[in-house]
Amino acid sequence: MNLALSEEQTMIRDAAAEVLAERSPSTAVRHAIEHTAGRDDALWRTLGGELGWCGLSVPEAVGGAGLGALELVLLMEQMGRRLACVPYFSTVCLAGAALAQCESGQADAWLTRIANGEVSATLALHSAPRFEADAVPVRAVQTANGYALSGTLDQVFDGATADLLIVPARIDNEAEAQAVALFEIDVTSTGLIRTPLVTLDATRPLARIELRAVEVSRSAVLATGRKAERSLSRTAWFAALALAAEQLGGAQQCLDLTLAYTAERVQFGRAIASFQAVKHRCAQMMVELEATRSAVLGAARAWDDAGCTTGAVPQNVLADIATAKATANDTFRFCAQEAIQLHGGVGFTWEYDPQLYFKRAQASSAQFGTTSQLLSILAEQMIDRTAPDADASMLEGAAQ
């Protein structure tokens, strides 16, 4: 496995860093959370429409760039670094990833529109790392023309504003044995209630979505049964990987803010960055950050090498993602906490930025896998030896 970045990958990363530094500085983020419900529409139009970022991981056949998880994590890292207030994660990493598995003309048409930056979309997927069909809270009852969907979905990413809403539901039908299906829901439907939630992390809007017998036609079904479950399961892991990358970027910014501040702040006649007590804490942030970067890049490369975008996700890749997300959870929280501490008094103010990252770090540590959930999954693989190839994959060659 080669973890060197290609020229193209380096370009994607650097371009994203440059655009977001300019277009999503903390003033823009603060404007979005104070005035426009955590959404920067102008930035979204630029990223999706002009720069084509939404098509990055959409297959070429339907109008995307067809790039892999590695390119996506490089981009997500930069998004996280600048807390970009755009529905990219929900549109691309949730809805887009799920649609790509549906293999239908209808899903492909949505993907094309996503790739073109014409629509935002979201998938109402529960925040567990492992998809469990039994936990799907929406039921679909068959009607004369299609289905009626009922149930409440908590904490849907960008759920109040998404143009396209994809909802997993269990079909109440004995013949179909409560099969799970993916439905596309017209956001103007009668009986659909979208309520924005007030969140500590105001940079990422969440909404509660209630469906009260929302009528949909048969053609609203994007996938059913095994295909739908596979799509949801795969999407949950992909989302965990993307979030881990975003957390990495947030953590990096916490260190960078701290380095800038401690270099400027003078006490006892010296920049406080010259005190070993401060240097060591920054170095420890660097250790955790680089460890996380290795885990994220390794997991993304493993995802691409195993062909997970189209095929099944093997156990060793799940373990890599669990490692990356668990590591990123801890690293981002650690770095945000250290950023506040090392900023001293001003770190506690609304005015300085560490608080924004501190809240994002907390929120994302509980989305798509808490550390303890992910470690439990690793423990099953390693201690209960549920993955017979776990050892072999650990030992697999490093040939480049």
Next chain:
Amino acid sequence: MNSETREQQLRTEVADWMKNHLTGDFACLKYRGGPGDEEAFPVLRKAWERELAAGGWTGLGWPAEAGGRALPVAEQVIFHEEYARAGGPGRMGHIGEGLLGPTLIACGTPAQRERYLPRILAGTQFWCQGYSEPGAGSDLANVRTRAVREADGAWRVHGQKVWTSLAHDAEWIFVIARTDPESRGNRGLSFLLMPLDQPGIEIRPIKQLNGGAEFNEVFFDGALAAADDLVGVAGDGWRIAMTLLGFERGMSTLGQQMQFIRELDWVIDTAHEAGVAHDPAIRQRIARAWAGLRVMRYNALRMLAGADDSSAVLSREALIYKYYWSNWHRDLGQLAMDVLGPNANIVDITDEKRTRLQGVFLFSRADTIYAGTNEIQLNIMAERGLGMPREPRGTS
């Protein structure tokens, strides 16, 4: 033949060779030696070095003109992985082959290369490293050992080195000594090659907290280094010493990780045997240890992705590595003891797994101290990795 096929072939070749040679008299060497177990079978492990040499498995990364095989990094890594996978013993020849050899190739005279490289490659001459002193540990430049030039150009050395691994099993030592008595810090030092078996050198083992003694004190009381055993020029010792430390990076890392995987496997087996495999707190710690191994693997691959370009700047992933693995290993030792419970306290050499885990627990205390303590590592990361201000130096 493309590189992938060649790499696969090499992998098979190494695995087969190990299977056919790490057997018979050598079988007892499996998984033995290495830091914490260096006292195991020194004579036999030297014979094993000759066996490796005869098989063509020394000098893999050395250039051809130095007698090496000039293999690319990816192929050297394959050798180290397969060597470790087969249980290949800790390398007695590492200091000569991995450190001094490359240094002589980079900085030595043709005569020095001719004199030493063939013996290192053949596994017939073993080296140790004379850097640290009682007053020069983290502050390595504070070397007090001094060398004075005699009329015939030879150097007469007085002083003391400490923490010298394998000195009692080595024939030669390379030493940094102060050749300019007026100098301070990293100036005025020189890099000398000295035979250990001579009057004026005394080696005393240091008994460690785990009961072993693989480090030594080496006392110099007028011992001699020949005139043509000065590497580079007088006063250039610090640069050469640092060049040498640069060779430490990377290559054997993935082999070391295989040892760690094996140790974690022992911990997991022990958890089952001790009936704590269902303890949720233990499970989380084991999972965390395992996640740490994945991190180390990918971190090493990032390091190696940059290893073929010979730029002297260490990347951030390379800067964190020693701190990361040594602290991981120390935590593993503690986890192993917690899994063993009260039995962790009972010495029973017939229980090999327990004995090895006790060894990890005790010896890993050295991991976060040697080759740059945690505190020095953090300084280096802050200064070189993050560009923070340098530590102020004292004036004495």
